[in-house]
Amino acid sequence: MNANEPAVLSEAERKQVDDRPDTAFYDQPRLVTHADEGFLARLTDLYAAELDAGDRVLDAMGSWVSHLPDESYSRVVGHGMNEAELARNDRLDEWVVRDLNADQTLPFDDGAFDAVLCALSVQYLQYPGAVVAEFGRVLAPGGVLVVSVSNRMFPTKAVRAWREASPADRVALVESYVDAAGRFADTRTVRERPAHDPFDAVVATRAARER
Numbered sequence: 001m002n003a004n005e006p007a008v009l010s011e012a013e014r015k016q017v018d019d020r021p022d023t024a025f026y027d028q029p030r031l032v033t034h035a036d037e038g039f040l041a042r043l044t045d046l047y048a049a050e051l052d053a054g055d056r057v058l059d060a061m062g063s064w065v066s067h068l069p070d071e072s073y074s075r076v077v078g079h080g081m082n083e084a085e086l087a088r089n090d091r092l093d094e095w096v097v098r099d100l101n102a103d104q105t106l107p108f109d110d111g112a113f114d115a116v117l118c119a120l121s122v123q124y125l126q127y128p129g130a131v132v133a134e135f136g137r138v139l140a141p142g143g144v145l146v147v148s149v150s151n152r153m154f155p156t157k158a159v160r161a162w163r164e165a166s167p168a169d170r171v172a173l174v175e176s177y178v179d180a181a182g183r184f185a186d187t188r189t190v191r192e193r194p195a196h197d198p199f200d201a202v203v204a205t206r207a208a209r210e211r
């Protein structure tokens, strides 16, 4: 139970099939990609449209690839669960390891970033309202949060609400996380299925931190 969690998921809805601490699941690096090429190319385009050169970027819930376009950002900080994965990520200037199901805070100042990216990972959050609020805290006013999801997951680690939801309901869940955080305005959701991509749908919710 987390007293700071806005009422997004019930105790039953946040359950994982594998209820060991997440640190045990992520102790081995997984140097794989988590979506098809079409999805990842479209996500990179989306980042190119939403981010500006020189931005300070947090790649939250990251791994060894960041999906960023070939642009120059002033600071790219990674966050994830596995040190070896993050060390392999050549877009990161620095990184932190933190289990957000154990501690929903991030070790950054208020307004430290212009963009927070959370790719293909939000299904693992047991306290998504508190974490998305924390993303809002570390974003500068007017900064942008991009949360992307596909229809893939590690099913034993995704929360029950996600596992049992239809694809449309998953989009609604992400939107409810952003709403519950209470820090964002101008939320917009993109839904696409790129041609030649038999498997993944591109869904990204983009929200601006209130000024």
Ligand SMILES: C[S@@+](CC[C@H](N)C(=O)[O-])C[C@H]1O[C@@H](n2cnc3c(N)ncnc32)[C@H](O)[C@@H]1O
Residues within 6 Å of the ligand: 022, 033, 034, 060, 061, 062, 063, 064, 065, 079, 080, 081, 082, 098, 099, 100, 101, 102, 118, 119, 120, 121, 124
């Ligand atoms: C499917 S991978 C996606 C990695 C990366 N964002 C990408 O697009 O390739 C899921 C990621 O969620 C993050 N994650 C899962 N459980 C987490 C937790 N309890 N706390 C923090 N991050 C977590 C890990 O960084 C893990 O690499």
